[in-house]
Amino acid sequence: xxxxxxxxxxxxxxxxxxxxxxxxxxxxxxxxxxxxxxxxxxxxxxxxxxxxxxxxxxxxxxxxxxxxxxxxxxxxxxxxxxxxxxxxxxxxxxxxxxxxxxxxxxxxxxxxxxxxxxxxxxxxxxxxxxxxxxxxxxxxxxxxxxxxxxxxxxxxxxxxxxxxxxxxxxxxxxxxxxxx
Numbered sequence: 001x002x003x004x005x006x007x008x009x010x011x012x013x014x015x016x017x018x019x020x021x022x023x024x025x026x027x028x029x030x031x032x033x034x035x036x037x038x039x040x041x042x043x044x045x046x047x048x049x050x051x052x053x054x055x056x057x058x059x060x061x062x063x064x065x066x067x068x069x070x071x072x073x074x075x076x077x078x079x080x081x082x083x084x085x086x087x088x089x090x091x092x093x094x095x096x097x098x099x100x101x102x103x104x105x106x107x108x109x110x111x112x113x114x115x116x117x118x119x120x121x122x123x124x125x126x127x128x129x130x131x132x133x134x135x136x137x138x139x140x141x142x143x144x145x146x147x148x149x150x151x152x153x154x155x156x157x158x159x160x161x162x163x164x165x166x167x168x169x170x171x172x173x174x175x176x177x178x179x180x
Contacts, residue, residue, distance in 0.1 A: 005069060
């Protein structure tokens, strides 16, 4: 199942609308075709305005980053993104970033040890150590790409938090998110 998270900036003065469902079969059983079509049209017209009530889309997280971010609970309707939730999100990404930095440092330390061992190695051991070093370098490259991605996501949420940290913005605006 796909899961996407979108963060919106909206005016507090605008009512936050929820999507309506089309009438069920039981509700429309005794209605004429015109009445059913009118009910469906009414729901469709209402639902067109729901998206507008969310406000301006700041950013969108795709499936994998959204799934990893379990700090934001799944909800079928938009939820307010408070400064407390933003602090939890930032703490989550900060922890992820620190873990990747530690992993990179560990791998670099292992490479340094292997490079000192390779100087004293015979031919058979040299190939094995060389292969291990290459694998560590590949892992470091993967970790650095993930670190860059986590930093990018951290910066997105930090930007959103900076909007709310500005007192004049916090009085008139709020952040909402959808996770679907």
